[in-house]
Amino acid sequence: MPDEPELTFGRRVRILRERSGKTRAVLGGLVGRSEEWVKAIETGKLLTPRLPLLLSLADVLGVDDLAELTGDQSIPVASVTKATHPATAAIAEAMNRPVVARDVDPDSADVHSRVGHAWQLWHGSTTERTAVAAVLPDLLRDARAVVRLVDGADRRRAYADLAQVYHLCQLFLAHQPAAELVWLAADRGMQAAQDADDPLAIATAAWYYAYVYRGAGQFAAAEEVVGDVIPLLDPEASTDHLARWGQLQLGVALASAKAGRGGVAWKYWDRSSGAADALGRGYLHPRTMFGRFTVDAFAVTIDVELFRAGEAVVRAERLDLGDMPSHTRRAAFLMDSARAHHQRREHVAVVHLLGRALRESVETTRHQPFARQAILELMGRRGTVRDDARELALSVGLLG
Structure with missing residues (x-):
């Protein structure tokens, strides 16, 4: 301007x-x-x-x-x-710190185990950013160091673990005023996955990279980054390949919906849904949470992006949160449901759903721009909606 x-x-x-x-x-x-x-x-x-x-x-x-x-x-x-988490500076310092020789070399098997534990913290806590921040700086340091100490298949697995650590960094930093760090985490995650020479690791990295592109409004790039990786996967080769293949179909669907291309979005969502059906209702990827519930929850997201609020509300009411163990994913779903009611100007429902999202995950809700903007808007209304919105504002840090 x-x-x-x-x-x-x-x-x-x-x-x-x-x-x-x-x-x-x-x-x-x-x-x-x-x-x-x-x-x-x-x-x-x-x-x-x-x-x-x-x-x-x-x-x-x-x-x-x-x-x-x-x-x-x-x-x-x-x-x-956007709200800044108190541990953001420590995560940024760990990402930017040079890897140096240490007196005690990290153990690759130990790092692998700690990566799994960090993901359990992310999905299992109602304050997931605080939970992973307690382990992420040391884990990132050791994961970066261990790739220099091993060879062959062990090195490839170590790079795949490093990619996962960067994915956690990206999730931690999302919706904070640290866009350059989010891009850095996504880029390093993809580089580590490529160094792992593992199609599954590359597919997961593409999924997270697409998040960054969608958040920046670069919807064509989001489609491209996942579309380029889909041919690396063989959905008939294994359960892992099928799950990643289905997830990347979902990535294209979400980007297309953001761009307003409903026909394309539902075509790729149907493919993802077919993969979820083939995996079975009981399947759930332990880190990305891909499975039947996630596919159905993202159908609500697609409806909201396409301004089909009525369809989104009906679809959301069919889902059972008990099918999703991840607090952060449940909170995200509840906020998408709130977005649908917001489009319909059903303010009581918006406040109710944001309150439920806050109970599922304080930090997912606190850092979500829609939640913060909706709460600010509802504080300007009269009656109990305003009072409830003020309580939410206190909880997410909009009021001192």
């Missing part, structure tokens, strides 16, 4: 909307308003909206600072929509 103070708020919205290639109808839908509302904003018939809606507009339009929308003082969007 050019530095032109005389530009009105409406004119700024229009410039940013056109630059992003969105119609008024699309922009309105993405922020829960009508095409007519967007037109009224752009033509100056409505005043500048309050902070929660401003944040939604900034997110949809790819604005990093509200000043770009308002022309007023600088307010970084991330300072409101």
